[in-house]
Amino acid sequence: MAQPVLKAELSLLMLRFLRQMAKAVPPTLLSDRPLIKSLGRLRSAEAECTRCPLYKDATQVVPGEGGAQARLMLVGEQPGDKEDLAGKPFVGPAGRILNQALDDAGIARDDAFVTNAVKHFKHEMRGKRRLHKRPNAYEIERCRWWMEYERAIVKPAVIVAMGATAARSVFGRNVTIKKMRGKQHQMPDGGAAFVTVHPSSLLRMPDEADKRREYRNFVADLKLARRCLK
Numbered sequence: 751m752a753q754p755v756l757k758a759e760l761s762l763l764m765l766r767f768l769r770q771m772a773k774a775v776p777p778t779l780l781s782d783r784p785l786i787k788s789l790g791r792l793r794s795a796e797a798e799c800t801r802c803p804l805y806k807d808a809t810q811v812v813p814g815e816g817g818a819q820a821r822l823m824l825v826g827e828q829p830g831d832k833e834d835l836a837g838k839p840f841v842g843p844a845g846r847i848l849n850q851a852l853d854d855a856g857i858a859r860d861d862a863f864v865t866n867a868v869k870h871f872k873h874e875m876r877g878k879r880r881l882h883k884r885p886n887a888y889e890i891e892r893c894r895w896w897m898e899y900e901r902a903i904v905k906p907a908v909i910v911a912m913g914a915t916a917a918r919s920v921f922g923r924n925v926t927i928k929k930m931r932g933k934q935h936q937m938p939d940g941g942a943a944f945v946t947v948h949p950s951s952l953l954r955m956p957d958e959a960d961k962r963r964e965y966r967n968f969v970a971d972l973k974l975a976r977r978c979l980k
């Protein structure tokens with residue numbers, strides 16, 4: 751009877767050990783780059799970025815937001831119209847859903863580091879309206895440079911990738927949300943990662959019952975991530 755308990759305790763000890771290692775080991779993948787050690791310096795560097803063409807038509811860069819000590823990192827796709835104007839991530843309609851879902855999952859947004867895979871707003875003009883346009887593989891890959899810095903500085907114990915663009919950036923390859931969802935994935939640096947939908951996908955659902963069901967699933971994904979933080 752004692753064996754399963756012992757096994758669970760050993761797994762827990764191993765997980766804590768791996769997390770400590772993740773904090774202690776400098777990210778070798780950044781060793782050949784300019785050294786950026788603080789989020790303030792990172793924001794300044796991002797503001798000067800011309801690594802892809804998206805900076806040209808955006809109002810400003812939208813850096814990640816949150817403390818360098820955050821244990822949870824939430825990654826979205828790219829800033830929307832409101833975020834582009836405010837210079838802050840997730841302040842528009844998708845941000846309101848995210849805030850509600852975090853609340854329902856028992857996570858304080860201020861405890862998380864919230865960012866996007868792509869830091870400039872990609873859009874096309876339709877009359878006077880700026881309509882969201884999905885970033886392409888090249889833009890995601892070019893902007894991954896900045897998320898790697900964010901990960902190296904914050905060293906989150908848990909990352910939640912929200913949507914296919916975020917998942918591609920976090921894992922460095924195309925992934926299928928359906929296949930990856932609801933499971934814990936181990937990152938090479940010892941941290942854990944989860945995959946879920948982007949909250950803006952809920953906004954696009956015409957059927958209210960579908961929307962409620964998907965919202966519950968979204969909250970359940972966030973709860974999984976929260977459990978992993980304990």
Ligand code: SF4
Pocket residue numbers: 796799800801802803804805811868869870889892893896
């Ligand atoms: S989207 Fe990313 S890579 Fe492209 S210019 Fe902006 S910060 Fe640089």
